[in-house]
Amino acid sequence: MTQDTPASAPSSSEQPARHSTAVDAVATSYYETLLELMPNFATELGIPGxxxxxxxxSPAGIDALADAARNTLRLLDGLQPADDVDAVTLDAMRERLGLDLEIHDAGLGYAELNNIACPAQNIRAIFDLMPTATAEDWGNIAGRMANVPGAIDGYIASLRAGRERGLVAARRQVGIVIEQSTKYAEDGGFFDTLGSTAHSDDADLPDSVQQQLRSGADAARGAYRSLASFLQDDLLPTAPEKDAVGREHYALMSRLFLGSAVDLEETYAWGVEELDRVxxxxEAVANEIREGASIEEAIRILDEDPARQLQGTDALQAWMQELSDRAVDAMAGVHxxxxxxxxxxxxxxxPTNEGGIYYTGPSDDFSRPGRMWWSVPEGEDSFTTWKETTTVYHEGVPGHHLQIATATYQRALLNPWRRNAIWVSGQGEGWALYAERLMQELGFLADPGDRLGMxxxxxxxxxxxxxxxGVHLELEIPERWGEGTWTPEKGYGFLKRNIAISEGQLNFEYNRYLGWPGQAPSYKIGQRLWEQIRDEVRASEGGSFDLRDFHTRALNLGSVGLDTLRRALVS
Incomplete structure (x- = not known):
């Protein structure tokens, strides 16, 4: 990793002045408690210490977070909003923290295990965000590697507690995390590689730091070996074969990821109709690419076009950066x-090969910029630009980077909990999908290949x-796609017909949906709700409606639940 280049911190004079309120004080106190209870969260924000x-x-740590939420809600009781910003803060905190407690009371936090977003991955992934410019930075990395065993031990204790309550992730997910943990534990794997790349920009790295890195890597690898053994020997035998989590669990997770309680059957039926519409x-765009071409034929034409091909990850990274820079230049001050x-x-x-493309936000002072990451599956070395142009807009501008960095920037308007500590997938990912469609409306996807990619x-x-x-609620399969009720096996064939990605990426996505219920649909459902909210505001404001102003008002709210977003924007 390269050194973070310092950037100028946002100036409060550039933003609307606002006095801190009693509601802000409670939210800020809760935020500071989160930083104490979740030191890796402080690293994500670039906050030292x-x-x-x-x-x-461990269960004690999970309970401590629940206690903090419960105490914060108690402090909010009786408080009245001093202004519109306070009103949104109260709405958002009561919705988010109240839901956190429902999930805690259901015991789901003790059984958190899947292929993409659980402590098994998060304990490792925090190293991707740590500075690496100085000997002190590398000493910090060595120190955190040395503390991986304690983090893993706590996680194992929680998984045991979940099992005692009859809560164990599906066998499929346990098996995947065994594979991931075993890979992290390999000699010459992630931790050894990280230590071997250590260097200081201003001086030779001291022998003592190099030794700390070696011993830290040994400790981290040993911890992941212990996790793999526990999962294999203790948890896997008790893990259920069934992937479907059922209605009660699913409804709770859907609310978590949307910040809205949607009618699941109506949303399922809409999803079927939306798939047919897309x-x-x-088919219409395929006909533009070549008259009479099917979708599959159009994709083959695009894949075989040398002008749309990239060879190697260096070329991929350079193309992503160039396209992202052009989008920023075109959007800024215009749209x-x-x-x-x-x-x-x-x-x-x-630095991993697990699949997926993701964004990490800037540090609180913008000294570490926002970053778009591409985790390339092992063995993949050829890429097509037509399919990924819209991905760059999704992860960058006007997608996640514009959204998340805007909230971080609004230090004079929003308290730190609002800016940095709240993320609602349906609002955030829904915005990113909304942004993809917006780029088409603004003329940035005029090329039919790029539009087919979107x-x-x-x-x-x-x-x-x-x-x-369909799979988690075991609903009826639409006639066009099969018969009977959904199973994971029937679902795999359905995904293969509808998602044009490599087999490695498809397997990753398939397992993600099965292990992280409610998260993946929040993107499209979130887009639907964003578009509904925009249309409601347009109808309310009539001829005075201005799209750029709507976007500014909406993004300045930060990431809040979609019901909170609607209440804040719709008169």
Whole structure:
């Protein structure tokens, strides 16, 4: 990893002045408690002071987070909003923290295990965000590696507690995390590689730090070996074969990821209709690429076009960066308000091979910029630009980077909990899908290949609504796609017909949907709700409606639940 280049911190004078309120004080106190209880969260934000620490992943640590939420809600009782910002803060905190307690009371936090977003991955992934410029930075990395065993021990204790309550992740997910943990534990694997790349920009790295890195890597690898053994010997024999989590569990997770309680059957039926609509749109664009071409034929034409091919991850990274920079330049001051400090976005190849493309936000002072990461599956070395142009807009500008960096930037308007500590997938990912469609409306997807790529992504997200709700609630399969009720096996064939990605990526996505119920559909459902909210505001404001102003008002709220978003924007 390269050194983080300092950027100018946002100036409060550039933003609306606002006095801190009693509601802000409670929210800020809760935020500070989160930083104490979750030191890795402080690292994500680039806040110093916790560089070698991990949160307590044991039942005691999980309970401490629940106690903090419960105490905060008690402090909010009786408080009245001083202004509109307070009103949104109260709405958002009561919704988010109240839901956190429902999930805690259901015991789900003790059994958190899947292929993408659980402590097994998060304990490792925090190293991707740690500075590496100085000997002190590398000492911090060594110190955190040395603390991996404690973090893993706490996680194992929670998984045991979950098992005692009859809560164990599906056998499929346990098996995947065994494979991931075994890979992390390999000699010459992630931790050894990280230590071997250590160097200081201003001096030779001291022998003592190099020794700390070696011993830290040994400790971290040993911890992941212990996790793999526990999962294999203790948890796997008790893990259920069934992947479907059922209605009660699913409804809770859907609310978590949306910040809205949707009618699941109505949303499923809409997902089926939306999938059909996107396919029809794809067919029309395929005909533009070559008259009479099917979608599959159009994809083959695009894949075989040398002008749309990239060879190697270096070429992929350079293309991502160039396209991202052009989007920022075109959007800033024309379609969106983008302060100078937000205009730096780094595109990187992730240090893992697990699949997926993701964004990490800037540090609180913008000294570490927002970053777009591509985790390339092992063995994949050829890429096509037509399919991924819309992905760059999704992860960058006007997608996640514009959204998340805007909230971080609003230090004079929003308290730190609002800016940095709340993320609602349906609002955030829904915005990113909304942004993809917006780029088409603004003329940035005029090329039919790039437009087919956007529709390919939209089709995937619509298919996920059908698959995710259908499989976990075991609903009837639409006639076009099969018969009977959904099973994971029937769902795999359905996804393969609707998601044009490599087999490695498809397997990753399939397992993700099965192990993280409610999250994947939140993208498309979130887009639907964003578009509904925009249309409601347009209808309310009539001729005075201004799209750029709507976007500014909405993004300045930060990431809140979609019901909170609607209440804040719709008169």
């Amino acid at each position: 916790h560089e070698t620490e991990y949160q307590d992943y 396919i029809a749109e794809q 969106f308000d983008i302060p100078e400090v937000m205009r730096r976005l780094e595109c990187r190849i992730a 529709l390919d992504a939209q089709r995937m997200r619509a298919a996920r609504v059908v698959f995710d709700i």
